[in-house]
Amino acid sequence: MSYMGVDVGTTGCKATVVDEFGRILSSFYREYDIQTSETGQVTIDPHIVWDAVKMTIRQAASLSETTIQAIATASFGEAVALIGDDGEPVCDSIYYTDARGSESLALLRSRVDLRQFQYTTGMPLNHMYTLPKLLWIQQNQPESLRRARWILPYGSYINYMLSGECAADASLASRTLLYDRLSGDWNQNTLNAFDLRPECLPRIVSAGDPIGHMTVSVASELGIKGRPLVVAGVHDQIAAALGAGVLSSGECADSIGSTECVTAVLPDTMAYDALFANNLCVEPHAATGVYVSLAFSNAAGASLKWFRDTLEPDLRNECERQGISAYDQLNATMSQAPSPLLFLPHLAGSGTPHMDASAKGMVAGLTLHTRKSDIYRAILEGNSYEIRLNLELLSQCGLQLNALTATGGGAVPDALHIKADILQLPIHMLRTAQSGTIGMAILCGKACGQFPSLIEGTRTMVKRAATIDPRQAYRHMYDEKYGQYRNMYHTMRSIYG
Numbered sequence: 001m002s003y004m005g006v007d008v009g010t011t012g013c014k015a016t017v018v019d020e021f022g023r024i025l026s027s028f029y030r031e032y033d034i035q036t037s038e039t040g041q042v043t044i045d046p047h048i049v050w051d052a053v054k055m056t057i058r059q060a061a062s063l064s065e066t067t068i069q070a071i072a073t074a075s076f077g078e079a080v081a082l083i084g085d086d087g088e089p090v091c092d093s094i095y096y097t098d099a100r101g102s103e104s105l106a107l108l109r110s111r112v113d114l115r116q117f118q119y120t121t122g123m124p125l126n127h128m129y130t131l132p133k134l135l136w137i138q139q140n141q142p143e144s145l146r147r148a149r150w151i152l153p154y155g156s157y158i159n160y161m162l163s164g165e166c167a168a169d170a171s172l173a174s175r176t177l178l179y180d181r182l183s184g185d186w187n188q189n190t191l192n193a194f195d196l197r198p199e200c201l202p203r204i205v206s207a208g209d210p211i212g213h214m215t216v217s218v219a220s221e222l223g224i225k226g227r228p229l230v231v232a233g234v235h236d237q238i239a240a241a242l243g244a245g246v247l248s249s250g251e252c253a254d255s256i257g258s259t260e261c262v263t264a265v266l267p268d269t270m271a272y273d274a275l276f277a278n279n280l281c282v283e284p285h286a287a288t289g290v291y292v293s294l295a296f297s298n299a300a301g302a303s304l305k306w307f308r309d310t311l312e313p314d315l316r317n318e319c320e321r322q323g324i325s326a327y328d329q330l331n332a333t334m335s336q337a338p339s340p341l342l343f344l345p346h347l348a349g350s351g352t353p354h355m356d357a358s359a360k361g362m363v364a365g366l367t368l369h370t371r372k373s374d375i376y377r378a379i380l381e382g383n384s385y386e387i388r389l390n391l392e393l394l395s396q397c398g399l400q401l402n403a404l405t406a407t408g409g410g411a412v413p414d415a416l417h418i419k420a421d422i423l424q425l426p427i428h429m430l431r432t433a434q435s436g437t438i439g440m441a442i443l444c445g446k447a448c449g450q451f452p453s454l455i456e457g458t459r460t461m462v463k464r465a466a467t468i469d470p471r472q473a474y475r476h477m478y479d480e481k482y483g484q485y486r487n488m489y490h491t492m493r494s495i496y497g
Contacts, residue, residue, distance in 0.1 A: 008076065030055050122291070169206065286439070297350075297383060413468065
């Protein structure tokens with residue numbers, strides 16, 4: 001028996017075939033391009049995503065040479081695909097980092113009770129979510145909204161293309177601001193307030209519910225034997241947490257890629273108003289009745305990529321020629337002591353808690369003796385300082401945190417030792433960085449009756465490799481530098497207004 005997990009990310013997608021014990025049989029990744037403009041518009045063509053998903057599924061299936069019983073898809077949140085009666089997208093999708101929707105927030109505030117709205121949706125009010133984007137389309141491209149038969153989060157869009165069925169789990173639905181977490185359904189009052197049609201939204205299902213079977217034509221096109229069960233997936237950060245075995249209060253998954261996101265499982269009692277004031281959400285987990293909060297930085301791995309491509313292009317090219325990692329080479333050049341520099345990782349605006357789309361990155365402390373390796377290490381430290389800031393806020397809201405479980409391509413020992421020292425928390429490593437697709441395989445196993453619960457699924461499929469404990473040698477120095485780091489955002493704001 002084997003399952004396929006698909007992870008649709010912001011810059012590429014991955015399909016992984018996993019057996020019933022969590023062993024990876026095959027995997028394939030495909031990048032795609034988003035479109036950006038000088039005016040801050042960030043969009044993607046749904047066709048491009050679907051074509052990439054088809055390629056990854058086809059390649060992963062052919063490499064595994066097994067019969068796939070079920071397939072589940074995780075995806076990024078907020079952005080939606082508007083699908084017409086013919087099953088085709090009516091326009092490009094607006095990404096969450098797109099500035100459009102900001103001007104809709106005043107209208108939104110005027111029509112809802114903000115405190116109740118945030119408590120009901122579980123989301124702090126921000127332009128990144130789906131509703132403000134839809135209000136922008138309603139005002140500026142009304143024909144696109146009129147032509148839309150379906151408004152689908154991307155995981156739902158992929159499932160629709162695979163099976164013809166339209167469904168969404170609570171985690172993806174929550175990222176729209178149209179979901180009522182208390183009733184477990186779409187919020188009719190919100191839809192009426194903004195003249196949005198409820199029949200355009202997918203039905204709400206639980207994560208891991210079977211929603212249909214792959215159509216004969218798609219299975220034939222992708223070279224898939226039979227008609228695998230199509231299973232409801234989740235928001236990609238929820239998938240990473242599930243695939244890391246993070247299900248209980250106080251546990252956290254730290255997904256480190258182009259962006260970095262900490263998914264923290266919340267206790268039953270939290271200071272919700274304080275969470276929302278710091279742009280921290282209350283999002284449904286894959287497990288029924290469990291909630292998480294997401295704390296994230298927009299440009300963690302992207303900052304390292306910027307350093308590699310801008311300051312070390314020759315190293316990048318040589319490593320590509322040799323088939324080795326440029327980051328491994330850069331890690332080897334770092335000193336063991338903290339960098340003399342400070343780095344603010346807001347190269348793509350800030351994530352939580354500031355949620356400032358126009359924030360800028362900064363490097364402080366440069367001298368004539370500064371080396372490039374000092375800048376590189378400062379980037380790694382700055383990413384960890386930003387996470388520490390968020391974890392302290394979660395702690396003030398009632399979360400008792402004991403450890404992190406690191407996932408993603410950036411979960412490498414050199415970087416994690418720095419992170420553990422700065423956070424003064426143990427960090428668990430997994431045997432595979434593919435926690436998102438492992439999480440989807442767990443949902444497939446539940447849908448197929450292999451696992452009676454998600455806990456049983458994680459016991460079978462999630463394997464830890466090692467734990468990195470915090471060291472004390474530089475604790476005092478990191479604490480002092482973190483105190484300085486806390487001033488950097490406000491200093492940046494005083495400069496740029």
